[in-house]
Amino acid sequence: NGNLVPVSWDEALDVVVNGMREAREQDLPFVGLGSSRMTTEDAYLMQRFVRSVAGSPHVDVGPVGGITALVEGMGTVTGSPSSNATLEEMAEADLVLVLRADPTRTHPLVKTELVQGVRQRGQKLILAHALSGGLERHAAIYMTVAPGAEDVLAHGAAAEILSRNPAAADRLRDLPGFEEWRSSITDYTPDVVASHSGVSADQVSEMATMLLDARKVVAVVVTGLGIPGDE
DSSP states (O other): OOSOOOOOHHHHHHHHHHHHHHHHHTTOOOEEEEOTTOOHHHHHHHHHIIIIISOOOEEEEOOOHHHHHHHHHHHHHHSSSSOSSOHHHHHHOSEEEEESSOHHHHOHHHHHHHHHHHHHHOOEEEEEOSSOOSGGGGOSEEEOOOTTOHHHHHHHHHHHHHHHOHHHHHHHTTSTTHHHHHHHTTTOOHHHHHHHHSOOHHHHHHHHHHHHHOSSEEEEEOOSSOOOTTO
16 A cells, blocks of 8 residues: 555565466566576576466566666776776785775675775775675774765865875876866865765865875775766
């Protein structure tokens, strides 16, 4: 009746089975939609079930809107619609910035590399995510940034870095659109960032300091959780 209520597994499975049976009897389209996080084995089993048992050719994994948005953005900004850093390059960095999620939940291989980097190579880790996933205990800074405010945090750190290091701004001055972008983040002080992101002003300043002091930085932006198209 339009409300979500708890039910038993038996009742839920009966509803699914009856719905599939009704679709087949009335020749209605049946679609199997899996998660983009499924293992290859689970995806194979799902498509076999949908095609063989449900008798439907309509099967896919998704939605992948977050991944699509990030890939399109990477193509526009870097000229390549894919990551421009490898796992090997991430391992070589002395600082890794992880935005939007804890890879423990979404990218276990990346998480393993990060833990090894911290433990074995003295790598520094900055983790900015609203929820705990376990990786925060390895992070030099763990910021519980409000969902959707990662761009505010990134702009704030960039503004702080440019204000402290004018030479960096001079090196970037010839990049198309740099001056316009720099002007747009002038007001992103640590206090302003703190008021919009839930991260303390001290953490924003500490993050900027670590980024400035690092020799090589790799940023990890976790996909698959839905990225607004305008970020």
